[in-house]
Amino acid sequence: MSTLILSLETSSPVCSVALHRDGQLVGQSELRLEKSHSSHLSLLVQQLLDNTSHTLHDLAAVAVSDGPGSYTGLRIGAAAAKGFCYALDIPLIAISTLQALAHQVARYTAQAEQVLFCPMLDARRMEVYSALYTHDGREMLAPAPLILDSDTLAEQLTHHRLLFFGNGAAKFAPLLNTPNAGFLTNIEPSAIAVGELAQHAFQRQEFRDVAYYEPFYLKEVHTTTPKARS
Structure with missing residues (x-):
C-alpha cells in the first residue's frame, strides 16, 4: 500500500507545503509573504490536495518542520500538523529544520x-x-x-x-x-526536503506524540509583562 505524506514548512518567512507518495514528490506549493502563515497555510494545503486530486483522508501521515526557526511560524505549523493528525488519527512526524x-x-x-x-x-x-x-x-x-x-x-x-x-x-x-x-545564497527551507526525510522516518515509525509535541525552539522565548499604568 502506498504512503501519502503531507509536509509543512513554516519555520521561515516562506510558507511551504508538499505532498509525497512513497518518497516521490506529487506536488508542492509555497507563498513568500511576511506573516502569512496563519491565514494562508490551510488554504495552501487544501489547494495542493485539490490540484493533485487528493483529500485529507488519503494521508498516511503529516510531517512538520521541527525547528529551530521563527517562533511564531513554528507554532503555526505545529498547531496545523497536530490538528490534521488528531482529526484523521494518523501519525505526526517532526523533521529538523x-x-x-x-x-x-x-x-x-x-x-x-x-x-x-x-x-x-x-x-x-x-x-x-x-x-x-x-x-x-x-x-x-x-x-x-x-x-x-x-x-x-x-x-x-x-x-x-x-x-x-x-x-x-x-x-x-x-x-x-x-x-x-x-x-550559497538564496537557500530557504522547503517542505519538499521535509517530505523526503519524512518518508524515511515513517518507515522507521519515528512518530511524535500528537498531544504533547512542541517544536524545537532551541532557545527559550522571552516575554515581558506590560507595566501597569499609574
Missing part, C-alpha cells in the same frame, strides 16, 4: 561526500542557529545557537571544507578568510 535544509543542498552538490554542510538560520544580531552534517545526513555538530566571530567553527574549517547557506550565512562570510569556506 536544519537537517532538512542541509539535505536539500547536499543532494545537488557535486562531490558532496567531500564537504560538511552548515545551515545557518538568522537569530538576530551576530547569532545564528546552526549545525553540521555530512552529505548523507549524519550529524557532526548538534543544532545550537552560535555567536559569529572570526573564530567560530575554526577547528572544523582547519580540517574540512564547509559549505554555508541559509538566511544567517551572509553575515558570517565577511568574518572568514579561508579557502575551506564556501557560501
Whole structure:
C-alpha cells in the first residue's frame, strides 16, 4: 500500500507545503509573504490536495518542520500538523529544520561526500542557529545557537571544507578568510526536503506524540509583562 505524506514548512518567512507518495514528490506549493502563515497555510494545503486530486483522508501521515526557526511560524505549523493528525488519527512526524535544509543542498552538490554542510538560520544580531552534517545526513555538530566571530567553527574549517547557506550565512562570510569556506545564497527551507526525510522516518515509525509535541525552539522565548499604568 502506498504512503501519502503531507509536509509543512513554516519555520521561515516562506510558507511551504508538499505532498509525497512513497518518497516521490506529487506536488508542492509555497507563498513568500511576511506573516502569512496563519491565514494562508490551510488554504495552501487544501489547494495542493485539490490540484493533485487528493483529500485529507488519503494521508498516511503529516510531517512538520521541527525547528529551530521563527517562533511564531513554528507554532503555526505545529498547531496545523497536530490538528490534521488528531482529526484523521494518523501519525505526526517532526523533521529538523536544519537537517532538512542541509539535505536539500547536499543532494545537488557535486562531490558532496567531500564537504560538511552548515545551515545557518538568522537569530538576530551576530547569532545564528546552526549545525553540521555530512552529505548523507549524519550529524557532526548538534543544532545550537552560535555567536559569529572570526573564530567560530575554526577547528572544523582547519580540517574540512564547509559549505554555508541559509538566511544567517551572509553575515558570517565577511568574518572568514579561508579557502575551506564556501557560501550559497538564496537557500530557504522547503517542505519538499521535509517530505523526503519524512518518508524515511515513517518507515522507521519515528512518530511524535500528537498531544504533547512542541517544536524545537532551541532557545527559550522571552516575554515581558506590560507595566501597569499609574
